[in-house]
Amino acid sequence: MSTHIGAAPGDIAPTVLMPGDPLRAKWAAEKFLDEPRCINEVRGMLGFTGSWRGHPVTIQGSGMGMPSLSIYANELIREYDAQTLIRIGSCGAMQKDIGLRDVVLAMTASSVGNPSRAMLREIHYAPHADWGLLRAAHDSANARGTRLHVGGIYSSDTFYDERPDLHEQMVRHGILAVEMEAAELYTLAARHGRRALAVLTVSDHLVTGEELPAIEREQSFGEMVEIALEAAFA
Numbered sequence: 001m002s003t004h005i006g007a008a009p010g011d012i013a014p015t016v017l018m019p020g021d022p023l024r025a026k027w028a029a030e031k032f033l034d035e036p037r038c039i040n041e042v043r044g045m046l047g048f049t050g051s052w053r054g055h056p057v058t059i060q061g062s063g064m065g066m067p068s069l070s071i072y073a074n075e076l077i078r079e080y081d082a083q084t085l086i087r088i089g090s091c092g093a094m095q096k097d098i099g100l101r102d103v104v105l106a107m108t109a110s111s112v113g114n115p116s117r118a119m120l121r122e123i124h125y126a127p128h129a130d131w132g133l134l135r136a137a138h139d140s141a142n143a144r145g146t147r148l149h150v151g152g153i154y155s156s157d158t159f160y161d162e163r164p165d166l167h168e169q170m171v172r173h174g175i176l177a178v179e180m181e182a183a184e185l186y187t188l189a190a191r192h193g194r195r196a197l198a199v200l201t202v203s204d205h206l207v208t209g210e211e212l213p214a215i216e217r218e219q220s221f222g223e224m225v226e227i228a229l230e231a232a233f234a
């Protein structure tokens with residue numbers, strides 16, 4: 001057990017998928033894994049371990065925002081020796097040519113700040129995906145005909161952002177979408193020599209104002225789960 005994860009040693013697989021929503025973790029584990037069993041209920045941040053095509057896989061909720069993700073990713077890496085961490089999240093599209101339910105692979109993740117920021121001090125570190133995972137996810141998505149976008153995303157500290165000028169600059173600099181965890185996940189993975197990727201599904205559109213309801217964010221983003229699994233074991 002770690003402070004925030006109740007799993008026994010050995011109950012967490014080397015490959016961990018991390019949705020923000022713990023109920024998406026439950027849905028994905030029941031839909032995509034063989035013999036899933038709940039390995040964490042601490043604070044309701046559900047985690048499940050099962051297998052996919054014979055490979056052990058854990059799907060563990062991260063919560064919303066980088067401070068929460070940081071706690072789970074740190075414990076998964078330090079206490080359970082997780083090697084591959086793939087975020088499976090929702091995001092808001094920031095460019096006109098991206099549609100609802102399109103999949104975004106985050107090549108880089110910009111942020112105003114993240115929990116690692118204080119440690120890095122004057123360095124403006126560029127959080128980036130693992131190249132092998134990114135390439136494999138790209139190949140998987142293309143093979144299945146997914147509407148796919150690959151590029152930079154923005155990991156925000158706020159869902160209800162009151163800085164339209166900040167969004168304007170992100171859009172202007174080609175940022176594809178906004179979410180709230182990837183920059184810290186990428187930074188932690190790099191620091192510990194692990195592989196990380198964020199595979200995201202567009203749930204909102206910041207340009208058109210379209211949005212999907214909570215139940216669809218929880219239970220309908222299966223394509224990104226399959227892409228993440230195929231990339232992990234490519």
Ligand SMILES: O=P(O)(O)O[C@H]1O[C@H](CO)[C@@H](O)[C@H]1O
Nearest residue numbers: 019020021064089090179180
């Ligand atoms: O759907 P998840 O994975 O939680 O991701 C996105 O959704 C949450 C906000 O609604 C934030 O965590 C953001 O990153």
Ligand SMILES: O=c1cc[nH]c(=O)[nH]1
Nearest residue numbers: 090091092179180204
């Ligand atoms: O962080 C997020 C996630 C989904 N949609 C948004 O607009 N922001």
